[in-house]
Amino acid sequence: MAPTPLSAPGASCPREGPVLICGLGSLGQACLLRLLPFDVPLRCLDRRRPDWRDPRLEERFGSSLALGDMRLPHVLSQAGVGTARAVLLLSSESTVNVEAALQVRLLNPTADLVVRSSGQLASLGALLEERLPGVAVVDPLLLTAGAITEALRPGDQEACFRVDGESYLVVEGSDPARRQQRALRHDGENPVRSLQVVPMGSHHHRSAEAVPATTARGRWLALRRGLGAPLRLWRQCSRLQQAGLLVILVLLTLGLALFSAGGGWRQGVFVTLALLLGEYVDPVNVMLPPGDGIAAASPWLIGVTLLYALIGTLLTSALVAVILERLLRESFGLGRPGRFRRGSRWILLAEGEELAERVAGNLVRDGLQVLRIDPRPGPVLQRPGMVVVPRWEAALAALRPCRLEGIGLLSVDLLANLQETFQLQKAWPEARYVILSHAVEAAEQLGDLLGGMAVISSMDLVADAVVATAFGERVEEICRIDGANHLLVRYRIQQGDALWGLNLSRVEQGYGVTTIHLLRPGRRSPLVLPSLDLVLAAGDQLVVLATLAQLRRVELGCPVPPGWRLRLQGAPREEGRFEALQSLARHLGGAPGAMDPLLDGKEHLTPALDRELAEQLAEDLRRQGLHCTVEAVAVAEAAASEGLRP
Structure with a gap:
């Protein structure tokens, strides 16, 4: 193993130059507030004077604000784009941001560009990132998918995220039985809770009353659970299903008693099952005396067998209809969802479009069942684990006998989300409720005030990601942990940068980040929670979980000395x-x-x-x-x- 210098060899000084923010709406001003403590020169550009949300911003930037269209070269030059180290294009109109990004790249070939975009321009944004180096396209709504998924996912974990196919949990408390775990680094010196990052699969929910299966009591409990399985299935059925099963059982019992005369129980089983499958002539011929023919058939035999045959026809027709409806719904996305299995667990997502699709994909990937309400016209292809319906009425009717684990209301209308939440809480008071808000300050306090629901402000989450991207980091996901936004960031180590030549212990202790994942050149599989004595070399990809302040410390190249x-x-x-x-x-x-x-x-x-x-x-x-x-x-x-x- 290479030597492990404890200083930062080759640690480069942070880049100089101002950060230019174009577009001072709610997202632009949220980014400005986060940039104020970082002691970097800031410049602002907007088409007109904004409605300042914080008096500190108006006091500092009100007189120096450049006004004009960010797509015009002379306006950008007047705002100082030529010397900027990073340019944030944060207008609410995605097309304006993309046009301005092309103009900025002509005037400043080296600046880092952060372009706010929407789902409609996702393909164009991906092409821009490929063709233009130093350009990062950010969709505010899609970046909040991770935080919404965590708020909806059932379980005792604080967070769950995925890196290169590996899933990780953030749980409270250290367990000596875990093979792999890593303490989550906090900004404060004395964290309130001890949180651990563990790979998914190493964290199990153990009952305090668990009994070994090798003991006599354990075998008795296993037998009792096995015998109780039919009873649990019976309780999960709806009343209509229970009534149907009882009718079929009565018909089978009565048929065995009626049709066994003269031929024993084997004849009774054959005739009863044949009649319930919709057959008539063959089972009746079995019961007729040999050589007598139909003339020997009594009226009760004709009437009872005819009734059984009619009931059997109805049963087989219903079975074919159910199978056909299920095939059409699962293979082609056609048909309406019926009532789901009684007691089954679901998560409901209302509206949200691309955001709801991303959240639903995350939940289905983890084995959860999702029902989405998507009122957009046009056919929607269903997928395993997820059902899409166009109207509230169909969703609520299907979910009435089910258990709802979580309900996500992802409309941009906060008041409409609140109204739906209050109505749904009457039917499912135990479910987790997540409300999306465009830009609400103190969102967590608002959620506590309204009864424990989670109110997630997309601007609050995305502002941290945008600022981190402006410093050259690549944010892959945002996790809300212990009241703070933790960003999942991938570093591509190059010779001479601030992390090159450091061991992972120095990275964690010096900068306060939590190392999660290390992918080394030439290795197909990554190192999960890698050993802290490993040394970072050029070509390594290191994924860390860190707050914005911790990432800024890495960008400055000023680690805390070892103690x-x-x-x-x-x-x-x-x-x-x-x-x-x-x-x-x-x-x-x-x-x-x-x-x-x-x-x-x-x-x-x-x-x-x-x-x-x-x-x-x-x-x-x-x-x-x-x-x-x-x-x-x-x-x-x-x-x-x-x-x-x-």
Whole structure:
């Protein structure tokens, strides 16, 4: 393994130049508020003077605001686009943003461009990103899909996200039984809760009353559950289905009693089943005495068998109709959904169009059943796990016997969403309710005020992603965790940037981010929650979970110095000396031969380390017979010790 320098070799200074924000609507002003603490020069451009939502913005930018059409070259030049390091094109009209992006690229070939777009221009946005380097197209609604999915998904997890086909959960508390877990880094020094990132599949819900199946009680409980399965199925059926099953059972019993005369129970079974399948002549001939013919048939035999045959015809016709309706609905998206199975669990999504499609896809991928209300005209192809209906009435009628896990109201009309929520809470008070709001301040407090529903402000979420993209990051998803927006960001490591040459412990401890995923060149499978002593090299792709402030710290290249050191004394056993030298070299950075003076039997203090690496190194050295203790070091001393490495 390559040496692990603890400083940031090749850490480049952040790019200079102002950030130009074009379009000062709700999203533009939200981005301005987030950029104020970052101490970067800011410039603003809008077609007309905006309605300022915060007096701080009006005080700072009211007099220096450039006015004009962002698509015109002279207006952009007047706003300072030529020297800008990043340009945010945030007009509510996507076509204006795209036209302005082409003009900005002509005037400034190196600036990072963030273009606000909508679902209708998704294909054009993808082409722009391919053809023009440094252009990122952002759809505000689609970026909120992750947060809405998390609010609707049942379970005790705080969040769930997906990276390169691998799914991860954020759960509360550390479990020693988990094979892989990583503490989620917080901005504060004393987090209120301990949250862990774990791969999906390693987190299981265990009952405190679980009984081993090998014990006598466990076998009895398993037998009782098996015997109770038919009863549970019976309870899940609707009243109409229960009545139909009872009628069929009565007909079978009565038929066995009536048609067994003269031929035994085998004749009764044959004749009863044949009649209930809609047959008539053949089963009646079986019951006639040989040689007598139809003249020997009694009136009761003709009447009862005819009644059975008519009932059987109705049953077979109903079965064919159900099968045909199911095939048409699942294969071609035709037909109306009937009542779902009693007690089945569903999630309801109303309107939202592209956003609802993205959220529904996320939920179906995780094995949940989704019913969408999409009033748009035209045929809609159904897919396994998801049903689409055009009207509220059809959805509510189908869901009446079901259990709703979550209800997402994704219309842009906040008042309409609230009205529907209050009505639905009467029928399904235990469901999770998620309301989409275009731009509402203090959305979480509003949700608590209205009775525990989740109010998600798309502008609040997207502003963090837009600002991070302006600094050159690529945001793949937004997770709402513990009241803060955590961005899932992919870094492509290049030689000389701020993360190149650092081990993952230094990345986490220095910048406060949580490392999730590492994809190395030449490897097909990624490293899930990679080891913290791994060193980042050029070509690596590192996915981290971080807040906007943590990402800004990476962009500035100013990590927090390590704050721990190791006090060691003694000499290792001869057979373990080489392994001890390797451990010191791997954790401290340097050649194994340069670590030999630390093993001369005297007391030594190592240079500053991150706590995880210091504890890991101490454990390795104790196994070789050395006496080691981990001690905290002052920040100033830690910074000074950076130049005293062996």
